[in-house]
Every structure is written in structure tokens, then in C-alpha cells.
Amino acid sequence: METRELRYFVAVAEELHFGRAARRLGIAQPPLSRAIRQLERRVGATLLDRNSRGVTLTEAGSVLLREGLAALDAVDAAERRTRRAATGRPGLVLVTKAGASAELLAKLLDAYAAEPDAVSVDVQLCGIGEQARLLRDGRADVALLHRPFDSTAGFDVEELTTEGQVVVLPAGHPLTTRPHVRTAEVAALDLPTPRWPQPDGTYPDGAGPRVRDNTQLLQLIALGRAWAILPESSRSLLGTDHATVPVLDAPSVTTVIAWPPHSRSRAVADLVRTAARL
Amino acid sequence: METRELRYFVAVAEELHFGRAARRLGIAQPPLSRAIRQLERRVGATLLDRNSRGVTLTEAGSVLLREGLAALDAVDAAERRTRRAATGRPGLVLVTKAGASAELLAKLLDAYAAEPDAVSVDVQLCGIGEQARLLRDGRADVALLHRPFDSTAGFDVEELTTEGQVVVLPAGHPLTTRPHVRTAEVAALDLPTPRWPQPDGTYPDGAGPRVRDNTQLLQLIALGRAWAILPESSRSLLGTDHATVPVLDAPSVTTVIAWPPHSRSRAVADLVRTAARL
DNA sequence: CGGCAGCGATACCGGGCGGGTATCGATCCG
């Protein structure tokens, strides 16, 4: 199976529409139809049901979509990492969620920079749930992930810290006088839960305000329009507009450092070792 | 990058010889040379050093070899799993080392077969170190691995059992009267350590007898020509020709059940849950 | 030192396939 075929299939499987998929791929629709048919013949399976008015994935098709995306990421990673290796410039790309573990990250970077063979580290901040993708397709070498929010599936990981969570509220909110609260009390507040975008960029249905990043979230909280339960360490991001209260029964958050399992990079190994010693 | 190009490059990188690689690929040498050149131009990096008399990998080339193999496995896995899904026949392929964890495996299969939605399980036995490959390229759905011998890199795992190791000796050997021994004592025996094949099929240099599987190993031990340190559970394979003594300071062996991280299969999840409950 | 063998690169050719346009056939809708 060629990557071209895979890319074509993924486009159709995601768009569920030959015309749109062809436009997205920058080709005409007929060659795309033919390519998918050929792929189906070669695999020996129907991948798409072309019902009147619409295309749907078969069982086999959804398997190929999932596995194909992973395979395409692996191919992209191979190309990117090769290109990076070719420049001869060493250097790591570390990716983490914007606004998370800022203090830990600073300590890690300082400690690593003091190592004898340290290379430069580019820190890349990204949105929710994008880290795994960047790590898989070779745009990043190492990531800071936060369990249980981020999936660490398919990576090697080393646990760094575990911390409790706090509820973030506007300064002066009645609850902020309490030494600690429970999730049920927070949920009982007359405030909607903010909605975060899903991986495909759309928002789930519901009542809450739509937020795209931490700044938006914090501003909404300051305005008394939302609340959030965040790891303790995010307190360092807050000013006088916000107050926090520990949440006793919220799951604790573990920060882990993750890297691709077959990484052979000396620099990644050094960075991980440094992190584990913090 | 197309998988054809990757396959070509991998062939040359492994053979380090254009002619042989072309023969292995079933094409003539000139198109192969051209394809590699094109790949190098497109990646923008020299992948191979063509010295007079021989080809060697550059830094970038060895990165592409490693990452490319993983990517090709992922593509193969996508195709295989799609084909499997298309047959409609459910069924799992479980792979494990021949001769390892026989009792555990039997219990697992029995317990799983009693589950309400159990599907058929093909057990595939393979040689040392092949399990990871089979799991990566889609020929297997789930594997029993043994840490620290097998690498679990890149898979999701669940620990099943941990056991100590014993030294296997011919029946009547002086050491077998002891309640336990230490590795140093075993190493001090005037017996060579058997040599196992490396992943590429060749044997490391050295003095010991070459073995390819457990049967060969056990026969050599019975003949007094070798010894082996194996997990306790392998005692169930031994007859009256062998005797075992616990080794106090040998690392303990953990049997884990492993599956591809993005597996969405109901059957795999059921099997893993059953295994975890044993 | 010259001839030869081994090996990768180059030159050149033919066929297959990927991509394009035009069009068809089916289905849904007003």
C-alpha cells in the first residue's frame, strides 16, 4: 500500500465526500474515485459504502482510517527526523501544553542546560491534546504530558510529579473562604462548565461558554462566568483576580515526560535523565 | 515520501550494496540507484556515502533506516488489520515465546473462553524477540512479553505475574543439592554459555554452543554441555533429565500482556481484562 | 603498470498509470 493511496483514503474517510476530499487533496474527483476503487480491490475489501446521498465507512474502513493515520504519522516522522538529522544542528523540540507545569519546565530546562553535553531545546507550546500528535509525527522529540488528561499510549514515559487539583474562582467568591471543597459542591455552583474544542476543531453541544485557551478561560472566570478545576501548579499563572481552593476528590494529575519509544537520541536520553532526577 | 521509496531505501541500507538490494527487491540496479538519488534530493540530505568499494550509512541515513522500518511496519499493520476486519470473522492472534508461561497462557485462554463475548484466539508461538515485530506489523493483536528480556517500548501493557529465576542443570549435578545459588556460582561452573541468534539471524562470536530454541537448549543441558537461567515457570517443561535451583540474585521476570496502543478492539480489551483478573 | 573485475551512475527507450476533462446515471427535492 502506498502512502499516496493512504492519504487519499484518509481524506475521503474524514470528509465522507469525494468532491470535498478531492478539493482538499488538490486533485480532480474522478482520479480520486478510481484510486479508492483500486485500493479497495487491492485490499480485497469494501472500505466505503456509497449510499445514495452520502458516503459512510464500513467496519474495515474505520480500521483503515485509524491505522492509516498512525501509519502516515510514522512516515511523516521518518521524513522529518531524517531531515533534522541531516542538518547536523543538534537540538531538541520539547512540546507541552501552554500554561501547564511552567515552574517544572523552567527547572528542567535550567538543569538540563547545566549538563555537560546539553543541546539547545526549542520549547513548543500547543493546544489541548496536540502534544501526542506532534510527538508521533516527528515535529517534537519529547513532551510533557499530564495524566489522566493526555493519553500516553504508544510512548515511553517517566513520571515526574503528581499534584492535586484546585478549583479556580473569581477573587472574593463565597467558596474561596473554605479550606477545601468537593467536586459536587463546585458542580452545584450556578455556573456553566466551559466547552473546549474537540480534536476536529468543533465544539460539543451545550450551554457553557466556548474557550480556546487558558487566557480566555481565566478571563471568563474573573468575570464570574465560569469555573475550572486545574492542577495546583497553575496557581503560578494567576494574579489577584482569581482565588483557588483545593478540591479533595478531584483526580490528582501526574506530569510525565514522554518520548517516542524507538528514540535513539543521546540528547533525549540526557533530558529524560535530568528530568527524572528533579 | 512513498512507501516504495522507503522500501527501496531500507533494502539498500540493510544490504549496503545496490546490486544485492536490487536483486532482493526484484528490480534492476539502475532504477534503484535513481530512486535513491531522487529520495535524497527530495529529503534534501545525503543518506548514503558511496565510497569506492562499498556503501555506508550517513547519520541521516541511519535515522531514516530506523524510522523507516517503524513506518513500514505501521503501513503493513494498517493493511493487515483492515483485511482482517474485512473478513468479518472475529478472532484474535496472541503471540508468545515458545515454551514460556505455558501454565499462565492456558489459564488465560480458559478464563477468556468462558467470557460472554469471547472470540476465537489463535496462539502463535515465535522465536526470541519476534513478538514485538508481529505486534507492530499487525500479524498479531496481543502478546505475552517477558520483562526485562523483551522490550515493551511502544505498546500498552498490563503486568500479570512476577517470578524468580532458576538455574537449569542436568539431573544429579552437584549444585542441585543446594537450596539456592547465586549467579556468580553459576557463572563459575566450567560450562560455556550458549549463544542465541541475534535479530539478523547470525550468532555472536564466542565459545558456547549455538542454540535456536528451547528444545535444543534443554538437550544440551541434559548432556551437561550448557546451563541456563530461566523463569521458575519453565520448570513445568522439564522432565527427569533436568534439575533446577533458585537463583537468588537473578533479576525477576515479569510477564506482561501487551497490545498496540491505539487498539480499539473489543476483543483485545476483554482479553486484557480477563488477564488482569487472573 | 596494464588489464580486469566489481560496482554505482548515466543514457535512453517503452509502457503503464496517475491525473485531467467530459459525460453519464442515480437519487433527492422542489
Added chain:
DNA sequence: CGGATCGATACCCGCCCGGTATCGCTGCCG
């Protein structure tokens, strides 16, 4: 019933993959 939508089909063109023949370099050996 006519039009719109959407995937499939028909057909053509140009590129690229693969083949054969050959070159150029290098190291070896007589």
C-alpha cells in the same frame, strides 16, 4: 417532472517507473 448533487465511467495525455546498454571509477592481481 426538471434540476441539482454526487459518484462512476470513458477517454486522452504526459510523466515516471522499470528495463537494457554502457560508462567511469577504483582496487586488485599478474
